[in-house]
Amino acid sequence: CIQAPLLPSSISASTQFNGEPRSYTRFNLTQNMEGENSQVEMKLSSDMDEEVGGNGVGEDLNHAKEPYVVHKPAGRTPKNVCFMVATVLLIFIISYLIGYLSHRKTELAPPSCSRSTFEESITEDSVKMEVDPLMDWKDVKSLLDQKMTASSIESAFSEFASESHQAGSAGDMELANKVLGRFKQYGMHTWTDGHFVKLVDPPASGSNMVTFKGSDLGELRGYLAYSKTGTAKGAVLHGNYGQMDDLGKLQDKNIALDGRVLLVRSGKISFAEKVANAAKLNASAVLIYPAGDRQLGGSTQLFGHVHLGSGDPYTPGFPSFNHTQFPPVQSSGLPSILAQTITVNMAATIMKGMEGTTAPAGWVGVGRLGDDKDMVTVEVNNVLSEKLINNVFGVIKGFVDPDRFVVMGAQRDAWGPGFASSTVGTSVLVELARAISDMVKNDGFKPRRSIVFASWSAGEYGSVGATEWLEVRTQDKNANLRTTVFLLVSQPMISIQCLQKVFTPLYFSHIVMEPLRLNDPAYPFITFSGIPSVSFRFTTEGAEYPYLGTLDDTRDKLYGATSNQVAKLAVSAGQFAGKIALRLVHDHLLHLDVEKYIRQIRTHVVAINSKIQKLQSVLPKLLSVQWLISATGSYSRAASSLSNEIDNSNLEDVEMCRNINDRIMSVERDFLSPYVSPRETPFRHILVGSGSHTLKALSDHLDALQNDQSDADADLFRIQFALATWTIQGCANSLAGEVWSIDNMI
Structure with missing residues (x-):
């Protein structure tokens, strides 16, 4: 038999509270592999000094020669009995006080945390609710509808509107501080996430240049971030929208793209995809002009990026932190050819002088495709610079699973005023934070899971801020529920049933499902990090808001395009996004359909x-x-x-x-x-x-x-x-x- 006395630390309390030795107990275990009965004898003896040395190991290792003696308990004296009773009462009083103080701490714990890291903000002071905190879903929806008002949205528009807030600029930082202040005002725990990233500016002196048959086409203020720099010269060739099907039609006409400057119009696919498609077929450069259906002015400049990816392309797959010295590396999605935007008037000048064969059927507005004599020179002198960007976060912690969370995010930066691209989204995000915080504080709503509100920077450069945050969080196994809300796009994992329960059938009949595009801010969340994501947008059937990516994205333009219904639409957007998020933190089980x-x-x-x-x-x-x-x-x-x-x-x-x-x-x-x-x-x-x-x-x-x-x-x-x-x-x-x-x- 095996005799195993307990360690001294395990028996010290017994020795102290009752000065009498204890007997050991014998436990029979299952039979061993040879069929014999194994037995373990566990000795609970206070006389450890006789059998165990200071490190808990017997000093006499020849245990078989000296059998253990079973001691009989000594008699209990009145003094010992009184001592035991006093000890039990003391333990009971201490336990009661600990329980009472813990209960009070649960009731009085504020909804925010004291430390600044993401994990601590989600888990610190979290409480496992023994009682189901469920509020009826109809009441939750009703509360949100009451708290999202047009007047509060209009006020937020005024606060967050800015003429200049390009990523990494002083205007961007000023808006970040305003968002941070709002989150703190609502009693949320807040923190920021800073990254030094490589962004692209237009030439510090001079400008980019495009000439056609030796003539300069004019001043270029718009540009495409992450384009290759340098000079390219070649015969111009119209490529419609630059899709592979379009370029295939050129090849069907036995027209080679080698060394050609491809002229394409905006739309259908992202700028980055257009440039990547042209590079596959050995074009030397790409010129992009606004499509005719955008109805922009003839001199309106376009801005964008051509990184076929997301995040900082010079730290692909890993985050950018405080000038960390990584080996020289760049994203495989950076283009190998030049790319530049031009205005409608510039494109018209080129197309009027183009010769060659007739464009394929269906290429509306395109006459001739161009021939070898239609020479174009493209010069790109953009400047790569390192800038500090800051994402801003606020959290409402869950009451049952605080370490499971939904992320609601909006882009904060813009090329210019960016009223539709950033101001509206930021205002809706902040107003949702206010409404839901108020529901928790004053109306008894207790979300099962946490809600994280995120204000991203450098979205115009390819969701840089959001992707950098994802790259930090990519190894986190506790980030089990996140969804970003930007535009109207649904993934198969977002259940139709869930959307039907969010809005009435009348609203649902107007919802159109679309696949996520590469330039959608939600795209890296699902394709890079595997996070179920949904984004959405409001649009008039057959028409798109034409001013995104231009300096004309102003308050007046958006109000004119929506018949002065911006605040009303923003309230609807907030209610739609809010109800999706609240449903995901309200129900016991997630309404995501794996089938x-x-x-x-x-x-x-x-x-x-x-x-x-x-x-x-x-x-x-x-x-x-x-x-x-x-x-x-x-x-x-x-x-x-x-x-x-x-x-x-x-x-x-x-x-x-x-x-x-x-x-x-x-x-x-x-x-x-x-x-x-x-x-x-x-x-x-x-x-x-x-x-x-x-x-x-x-x-x-x-x-x-x-x-x-x-x-x-x-x-x-x-x-x-x-x-x-x-x-x-x-x-x-x-x-x-x-x-x-x-x-x-x-």
């Missing part, structure tokens, strides 16, 4: 399977879609099983709800391919991301193999195919939950 992706995955799998069948002569005979189909089935079964588990769940079980919500939140994160580098391929989501790892890229690669393109590689396709299959299977395994629930047939 929405089943159809999308199957659509890709069916297309891939069909193309593989047609390419059996090119691909290895052993290549089968069976494992991809099996992984899809695993995800489908895991999603259906979770939905059934949700239907049969006990909402009063806090830990069970937390576990289910964590599994729901893991889906988007698990769709990020673990097999590609965040530095080289930041948008790693295999369904809505971009890169060779996506299911769409697999399908496109099969098209390239079928067309015998030079960049097609059957062996590379097999590798990409296998990695995509395992990404889907890994997501299914994570969604299944416990290890014994995994359906792994691969």
Whole structure:
């Protein structure tokens, strides 16, 4: 038998409060592998000095030679009994006082925290509520509607309107301090997140220049951040909107883009995508002018960026902090060719002098495509500079799961006045913070999860502030629920049922779902960090607000475009965004539908399977879609099983709800391919991301193999195919939950 006395620290209280020795107790355990009965004898003896040395190890290691003696308890004297009674009463009084003070601390704890880090602001002084803090959802909606008013929005417009607040400027910092002050005024815990990032300014002296057939087209104030600098000269060629389909039509006419200066109009896709498409086909430069349907003035200048990514392109995949000395590196999304915006009048001058073949049918407003004699020279002299930007945060902590949170964010900077692009969003964000804080303080609303309000900087340069914050938080496993609210775009994970419950059927009938675009501020949240995201916008059918990205985005222009309904629309925007966020922090279980992706995955799998069948002569005979189909089935079964588990769940079980919500939140994160580098391929989501790892890229690669393109590689396709299959299977395994629930047939 094995004898194991307790450590001295474990028995000191017994020795002190009762000066008598204790006997040890024998515990029988299960049989050992040889079939014998193992026994552990645990000795609770106060006479440790006789058997144990100062480090807790017996001084005489030959235990078998000297058996332990079982002592009988000594008699209890009146003195000992009185001492024990006094001790018990003292412990009871101390315990009662601790419990009372803890209860008072719970009632009086302020909604803010004292320390400045993100983790501390979410978790410090957090309270696990024993009583369900649920308020009826109808009452929550009604309270928010009452507190969001046009008059308060108008007041916020006046406070946050600014003629100049470009990222990293004094105007940007002034607005940041105003937002910070508002958050503090509402009693929220606040903090800032500073980054030194590489931003681009126009030339310090002189300007960029474009000449056509030797003639200068005029002053260029607009520019494209992160364009390659230098000079390029080539024959101009019209490329419509610069989409790959447009450029394909040029190739169908046997027109090569090598060395040409591509003239394209804005719209359809981002500036960065236009430039990247041109670079793929070896163009030397790109000129972008406002599309005719924007109805801008002939001399209106355009501003934007051409980084095919998000965040600081000189610290790709990792955050920019205080001049940290990283090795020289830059994003793979930086363009290799020059890019510059021009005005409508400048574009008209070029197009009038262009010759060559007639434009393809459907290219409205485009006459001739241009020939080899239509020479254009583009000179870009933009200046790269390092600037400090600051994101501003305020938090309303949850009462049940304070470390699970929703992020509501808005862009704060702009190229010019930026009334629509930044002032309205910032005003709505601040007013939502005021309304929800007031609901918590004065109306008894207790959100289950936390709400983080974020004011991002450097959004005009490609969501730099938001992405840098994400890069800091990317390793945080507790950031389980975030959603950014900017424009009207929905992801499959955002349930139609959730939106129906937010607004009335009348409102819902006017909601149009769109896929996220690369230039959408919510795009990096889902594709880089795997955070379910939704953004939204208000628009008139068939018309877009034309002044974004220009210096004409002013209060007067926006009021004119909306028939003076800006405040009313802003209230609606706040109510819409607020109700989505409040629903996500109100309910026991998140209204995110994991089954929405089943159809999308199957659509890709069916297309891939069909193309593989047609390419059996090119691909290895052993290549089968069976494992991809099996992984899809695993995800489908895991999603259906979770939905059934949700239907049969006990909402009063806090830990069970937390576990289910964590599994729901893991889906988007698990769709990020673990097999590609965040530095080289930041948008790693295999369904809505971009890169060779996506299911769409697999399908496109099969098209390239079928067309015998030079960049097609059957062996590379097999590798990409296998990695995509395992990404889907890994997501299914994570969604299944416990290890014994995994359906792994691969």
